[in-house]
Amino acid sequence: MNQFDRNVTDKHRYKFDAMPAKLDFIQSATGLFLALFMWGHMLFVSSILLGKDAMYSVTKFFEGEYFFGKSYPIIVSITVAIVFIIFIVHALVALRKFPNSYRQYRIYRAHMKQMRHSDTTLWFYQVFTGFVMFFLGSVHLYIMMTNPGNIGPYESADRVVSQWMAPLYLLLLLAVEFHGSIGLYRLVLKWGWFEGSNPKESRKRYKKVKYIITLFFLTLGLLSLAAYIKIGLEHKERVGERYTPTSLMPSQK
Amino acid sequence: MKIIYTDVLIIGGGLAGLRVATGVKDRGHDTIVLTLIPPKRSHSSAAQGGMQASLANCAMGEGDNEDVHFLDTIKGSDWGADQEVARMFTHCAPKAIRELAAWGVPWSRVARGDHTVIINAKKETITEKDEAHGLITARDFGGTKKWRTCYTSDGTGHSMLYAMDNKAHEKNIEIHERLEAIALIHENGRCYGAIARNLMNGELVAYVAKATTIATGGYGRIYSVSTNAIICQGIGQAIALETGVATLGNMEAIQFHPTAIVPVGILTTEGCRGDGGLLLDKDGYRFMPDYEPDKKELASRDVVSRRMTEHMRKGKGVSSRYGDHLWLDITILGRKHIEKNLREVKEICENFLGIDPAEEWIPVRPTQHYSMGGIRTTYQGESQTLKGLYSCGEAACWDMHGFNRLGGNSVSETVVAGMLVAEYISDFCDKAESSVNVQSATIEKFLKREKEKIEALLTKKNGEDAYVLRRAMEKIMMEKVGIFRNGDDLQEAVTELEELYIRSKNIEVFRSKSRAANPALVNAYRTQKMLKVALTVAYGALLRTESRGAHSREDYPERDDANWLKRTITAWPDENQTLPTVSYEDIPISNMELPPGFRGYGKDLTIHHPETKVRQQMVDLIKEKLEKEGASRHEVQNALMPFLKKLPKKYQKFNERLGDIHE
Amino acid sequence: MSELEKPRILKIHVLRFDPHNPNDFPHMETFEVEEADGMTLYIVLGEIREHLDNSLKFDFVCRAGICGSCAMLVNGRPTLACRTLTKKLDEDITLAPLPLFELIGDLSINSGAWMQGLNKRLETWIHDKEQELNINKLEERMEPELADEIYELDRCIECGCCVAGCGTIQMKPDFVGAVGLNKIARYHLDPRDKRTDEEYYELIGDENGVFGCMTLLGCEDVCPKSLPLQSKIAYLRRMMLRTGLKG
Numbered sequence A: 001m002n003q004f005d006r007n008v009t010d011k012h013r014y015k016f017d018a019m020p021a022k023l024d025f026i027q028s029a030t031g032l033f034l035a036l037f038m039w040g041h042m043l044f045v046s047s048i049l050l051g052k053d054a055m056y057s058v059t060k061f062f063e064g065e066y067f068f069g070k071s072y073p074i075i076v077s078i079t080v081a082i083v084f085i086i087f088i089v090h091a092l093v094a095l096r097k098f099p100n101s102y103r104q105y106r107i108y109r110a111h112m113k114q115m116r117h118s119d120t121t122l123w124f125y126q127v128f129t130g131f132v133m134f135f136l137g138s139v140h141l142y143i144m145m146t147n148p149g150n151i152g153p154y155e156s157a158d159r160v161v162s163q164w165m166a167p168l169y170l171l172l173l174l175a176v177e178f179h180g181s182i183g184l185y186r187l188v189l190k191w192g193w194f195e196g197s198n199p200k201e202s203r204k205r206y207k208k209v210k211y212i213i214t215l216f217f218l219t220l221g222l223l224s225l226a227a228y229i230k231i232g233l234e235h236k237e238r239v240g241e242r243y244t245p246t247s248l249m250p251s252q253k
Numbered sequence B: 001m002k003i004i005y006t007d008v009l010i011i012g013g014g015l016a017g018l019r020v021a022t023g024v025k026d027r028g029h030d031t032i033v034l035t036l037i038p039p040k041r042s043h044s045s046a047a048q049g050g051m052q053a054s055l056a057n058c059a060m061g062e063g064d065n066e067d068v069h070f071l072d073t074i075k076g077s078d079w080g081a082d083q084e085v086a087r088m089f090t091h092c093a094p095k096a097i098r099e100l101a102a103w104g105v106p107w108s109r110v111a112r113g114d115h116t117v118i119i120n121a122k123k124e125t126i127t128e129k130d131e132a133h134g135l136i137t138a139r140d141f142g143g144t145k146k147w148r149t150c151y152t153s154d155g156t157g158h159s160m161l162y163a164m165d166n167k168a169h170e171k172n173i174e175i176h177e178r179l180e181a182i183a184l185i186h187e188n189g190r191c192y193g194a195i196a197r198n199l200m201n202g203e204l205v206a207y208v209a210k211a212t213t214i215a216t217g218g219y220g221r222i223y224s225v226s227t228n229a230i231i232c233q234g235i236g237q238a239i240a241l242e243t244g245v246a247t248l249g250n251m252e253a254i255q256f257h258p259t260a261i262v263p264v265g266i267l268t269t270e271g272c273r274g275d276g277g278l279l280l281d282k283d284g285y286r287f288m289p290d291y292e293p294d295k296k297e298l299a300s301r302d303v304v305s306r307r308m309t310e311h312m313r314k315g316k317g318v319s320s321r322y323g324d325h326l327w328l329d330i331t332i333l334g335r336k337h338i339e340k341n342l343r344e345v346k347e348i349c350e351n352f353l354g355i356d357p358a359e360e361w362i363p364v365r366p367t368q369h370y371s372m373g374g375i376r377t378t379y380q381g382e383s384q385t386l387k388g389l390y391s392c393g394e395a396a397c398w399d400m401h402g403f404n405r406l407g408g409n410s411v412s413e414t415v416v417a418g419m420l421v422a423e424y425i426s427d428f429c430d431k432a433e434s435s436v437n438v439q440s441a442t443i444e445k446f447l448k449r450e451k452e453k454i455e456a457l458l459t460k461k462n463g464e465d466a467y468v469l470r471r472a473m474e475k476i477m478m479e480k481v482g483i484f485r486n487g488d489d490l491q492e493a494v495t496e497l498e499e500l501y502i503r504s505k506n507i508e509v510f511r512s513k514s515r516a517a518n519p520a521l522v523n524a525y526r527t528q529k530m531l532k533v534a535l536t537v538a539y540g541a542l543l544r545t546e547s548r549g550a551h552s553r554e555d556y557p558e559r560d561d562a563n564w565l566k567r568t569i570t571a572w573p574d575e576n577q578t579l580p581t582v583s584y585e586d587i588p589i590s591n592m593e594l595p596p597g598f599r600g601y602g603k604d605l606t607i608h609h610p611e612t613k614v615r616q617q618m619v620d621l622i623k624e625k626l627e628k629e630g631a632s633r634h635e636v637q638n639a640l641m642p643f644l645k646k647l648p649k650k651y652q653k654f655n656e657r658l659g660d661i662h663e
Numbered sequence C: 001m002s003e004l005e006k007p008r009i010l011k012i013h014v015l016r017f018d019p020h021n022p023n024d025f026p027h028m029e030t031f032e033v034e035e036a037d038g039m040t041l042y043i044v045l046g047e048i049r050e051h052l053d054n055s056l057k058f059d060f061v062c063r064a065g066i067c068g069s070c071a072m073l074v075n076g077r078p079t080l081a082c083r084t085l086t087k088k089l090d091e092d093i094t095l096a097p098l099p100l101f102e103l104i105g106d107l108s109i110n111s112g113a114w115m116q117g118l119n120k121r122l123e124t125w126i127h128d129k130e131q132e133l134n135i136n137k138l139e140e141r142m143e144p145e146l147a148d149e150i151y152e153l154d155r156c157i158e159c160g161c162c163v164a165g166c167g168t169i170q171m172k173p174d175f176v177g178a179v180g181l182n183k184i185a186r187y188h189l190d191p192r193d194k195r196t197d198e199e200y201y202e203l204i205g206d207e208n209g210v211f212g213c214m215t216l217l218g219c220e221d222v223c224p225k226s227l228p229l230q231s232k233i234a235y236l237r238r239m240m241l242r243t244g245l246k247g
């Protein structure tokens, strides 16, 4: 008679299942973590804009030099591995939400075109960018995990230019910035955080904030990427040379 | 041939129909509800203002009880009501509302402390008692002595209907949506069910039942402008009439609501005035106090509607391309109040007029609103002439509204009548005499007849256009059988309607020939039926040479108890007659608890019945004697007009009120 | 519109299809109607049926935005046709039936049956485990604000706009949709309903329930009654998460 009748009878066979709740929680928690992580990440990567030395110090900081007096790239490897796992978990859990057939995909597209409703459209971008990151993000993370010592003004710039990572980063950057800020916006609404007394007004505000965040990090990322490209081009002849901070340069000694 | 058997067939899924369904189901009878539309979309959902029940919880309702409610109802009816029925009703209204409260209606509640309200255009402070806090509150409505109209913001009908429909789901009541009853199956003065047409695929189905209940609501749509839903077309009354056996009562008693918006006729609730809104004319002048110094805007509906029309006739209306109108001013209530308690009104103003009622006045005029008449039944809801046929709600005339119903008494009636009639039907079904012994040949005969009628409509050549007939009918009703009536217009109306009716036998469905979902076909057969209903209204109005309640004759301005203390009974015994047969049923004064008197509006023009005086003296005597003896109000009432015994046992107990506990 | 101005000629494009006619297929048909003052789509469609094509199927009941019968896609967006003023639209108006619901013909859909199914599935009635109710006694008390809050959610008219406006349910028709979630929020709020959080979890604690909602908020933006769907779904999500993690 109608599609619900099945559920009516199903109910009697039902056993309490906490999984759906847990999965939703995991999806949000990992999403939140990744989004916040990416803020930090972008700030870290953009340190290049303050100069090579700045980026160098930050790198060393993460390698633990300030704590142990010596750098341990393994720290980076471990960090990346953890992020990688969270990334994969997030992706796996979020996979539930993907249209699970071409038919569903078509339905959604048609619905979206018809409705011309921004949050409906944004969701599609979120899923699409998530899908893209599945591949691009994995490559990046894998490289970072396996080359933890190879991070630095020259090393990174070489990777960007000479190892042809620039196009990948450009796409990944676009994907992650859109995905992350849409995700955060959705997260806030989904759980009803900071709703205030007038949720409709709050939502309008959050949407504005969302656009600002996207714009901010996108600009920051593009500038950084440009900086890496510039350095990479200048450094093209000397690929593989590691960066020596100004303070350690012989001429200044 | 599809035949479906059940114990109780209920035609109509509004408040009345659903309440009967849950009632009979509780008593263990099988039931099926037929409805044109999903029950939750029934017109009951449009009731905004509220439901009358004498709970006496709020400060302005203190001292209220069944007696006061009864008094208001009878006065409102202009003594046309059946006083026993009105008693049964006022006795059960508090029970019905409490039941609904338990079923999920979130009635608006009393909040302790001081509140500012607008009474008679002035701010006043009302203090609600501590002990009333959290009980169901009430608002003021036209024609009532106390604040008695309980409400849920301004979505009373909606919240009632939703609670009721959900209850029906809980009870697993079978509801067949989009099935339209188009004829009753009957033989030898006994009703056996109905033939219904599936509006989705056109299939005809015979429903055979021990008892058949018509709860199809009113017939406002025979008028061109009405506050009613567009499905309120009187099909229920028509199929009863078409049996030739069942009768209709007081069909000419049509109520006009003072404040429907212009031009579309959508209602703004009486709550607007109840809460303090004012009626203004083209000069922004508040004219009601001139006509009704006492109750002003809150006089009974029929009175306000007539006063407005009078005032417009004096040239005081605001002219517009849709004709004259007046203003309803609720700006004085303040935005906060409007956005909370009159939100639907606000939405309607925004969506249909493009105005903000907190800032601007609302253009209104009196518009057809309610059908007091309907299928004539006994106090048990059973047709007086066709056994096994029941009716309740707006569709019926059992008769608690007489010639004018009070605002808020109608949704209240639907649930009370539903409660009671469900019990009477169940009693009937419990008896052996209710068993259905109808031959399948009879059922087949009815099915075949309906099928042929439909085929004829679809295959006829060079016939009439149903839309043309229908629009003509609506116009006649509007112009000649309206708020003020007179003999000449009515005579014309009857002649013209009769002509239309004759033409309607020759309706042809043009172009759209589908036997499945086919709006043109539906319009065709409904138009034929509506014309019959329109004729009963116009003809009844023509013959009634007096003014009573909503029936107001300019050529006979007096209420004439001497000659007209009667109910109009209409029947259509012969297929071939072109006018209904009209007869009358006396309303006996001898057992009235409240003998006819002056309603208290305008000048007293009543021509009294000689018996009135006699009865009044008797009533006074009994009252005086018993009161001296210290009898309770119930005892006094019982001595004047006993009614409790007529109620089903489970509803005979008295209602508890806050006052009873705290005194 | 002033008296002098020439009224617009509206071009109404209607998606037509009669599923009972084996030779029919979905197609657009255009009708031209002269605009009048205060014209709504109810009036437009009525005129088309009365003067241009009497077979056109659509549903209106209250024609006042109260009953929820007349929801359809107006220029792609679900809304109540009866209270849509034409003056707020372009000359070209496209009308289509709400998707997902069973089509009766043209613009008429069987949303009622769908809602009936939903109500049964979610058991949208007061579950009172108490003994017999005594209706002769004073009613149970309720805080006035709470009653208002419940009514706020009770205002849903089951029009189906939120269903048609939700991408999730389009893809996954077993999803209860905002209308269903709102109903659960309504009963959860109601002290007369004695269901426990666990019982509610059984109804909506899964991918077809609250965890299936992807916060697209089409529902919130098209609901003609402006119900607080966004914040009520969020509320349920928090509550159901708590229940799920506890359970």
Ligand SMILES: Cc1cc2nc3c(=O)[nH]c(=O)nc-3n(C[C@H](O)[C@H](O)[C@H](O)COP(=O)(O)OP(=O)(O)OC[C@H]3O[C@@H](n4cnc5c(N)ncnc54)[C@H](O)[C@@H]3O)c2cc1C
Pocket (backbone or CB within 6 Å): B011, B012, B013, B014, B015, B016, B017, B034, B035, B036, B037, B038, B039, B042, B043, B044, B045, B046, B047, B048, B049, B050, B051, B052, B156, B157, B179, B180, B181, B182, B215, B216, B217, B218, B227, B228, B229, B231, B232, B235, B236, B267, B269, B369, B370, B392, B393, B394, B395, B407, B408, B409, B410, B411, B412, B414
């Ligand atoms: C705008 C408006 C506001 C109102 N406000 C108030 C108010 O504030 N207070 C008050 O007390 N009263 C009010 N009333 C009056 C009150 O709402 C109605 O009188 C009452 O709801 C009627 O209920 P009912 O169950 O008899 O019929 P309805 O609710 O009209 O239900 C009729 C049912 O019958 C079905 N039906 C009809 N014909 C057929 C058929 N041939 N076959 C099968 N099914 C059929 C329909 O589908 C429907 O389900 C208002 C009325 C209007 C028009």
Ligand code: HEM
Pocket (backbone or CB within 6 Å): A024, A027, A028, A029, A030, A031, A032, A033, A034, A035, A036, A038, A087, A090, A091, A094, A095, A097, A098, A123, A126, A127, A129, A130, A131, A133, A134, A135, A137, A176, A179, A180, A181, A182, A183, A184, A186, A187, A190, C213, C214
């Ligand atoms: C393999 C890569 C990824 C995939 C496939 C993916 C996929 C998804 C999908 C489909 C959603 C939507 C879920 C929903 O609508 O309920 C989502 C949500 C989200 N994603 Fe990702 N994502 C990926 C990586 C990331 C990254 C790197 C970030 C960090 C910036 C991120 C942050 C978020 C956030 C914050 C949400 C919202 C969480 C929620 O709604 O519960 N995702 N992701």
Ligand code: HEM
Pocket (backbone or CB within 6 Å): A041, A045, A076, A079, A080, A081, A083, A087, A133, A137, A140, A141, A144, A151, A152, A155, A156, A157, A159, A160, A165, A169, A170, A172, A173, A174, A176, A220, A221, A222, A224, A225, A228
């Ligand atoms: C702990 C994990 C991570 C580490 C250590 C890391 C490290 C780096 C480093 C060092 C760079 C500079 C370029 C380079 O050296 O190649 C970079 C750039 C980049 N990373 Fe990551 N990254 C991590 C996780 C991620 C994730 C999860 C994403 C998104 C899915 C991501 C997206 C990017 C992008 C888009 C750039 C280019 C940014 C730009 O140039 O503007 N990174 N990352």
Ligand code: SF4
Pocket (backbone or CB within 6 Å): C155, C156, C157, C158, C159, C160, C161, C162, C163, C178, C179, C182, C222, C223, C224, C225, C226, C227
């Ligand atoms: S929630 Fe809103 S949009 Fe959805 S059915 Fe109810 S009233 Fe319609």
Ligand code: F3S
Pocket (backbone or CB within 6 Å): C165, C166, C167, C168, C169, C177, C178, C212, C213, C214, C215, C216, C217, C218, C219, C220, C230, C233
């Ligand atoms: S549109 Fe659908 S996905 Fe959720 S927020 Fe509304 S139900």
Ligand code: FES
Pocket (backbone or CB within 6 Å): C059, C060, C061, C062, C063, C064, C065, C066, C067, C068, C069, C070, C071, C080, C081, C082, C083
């Ligand atoms: S017809 Fe009732 S909401 Fe439009």
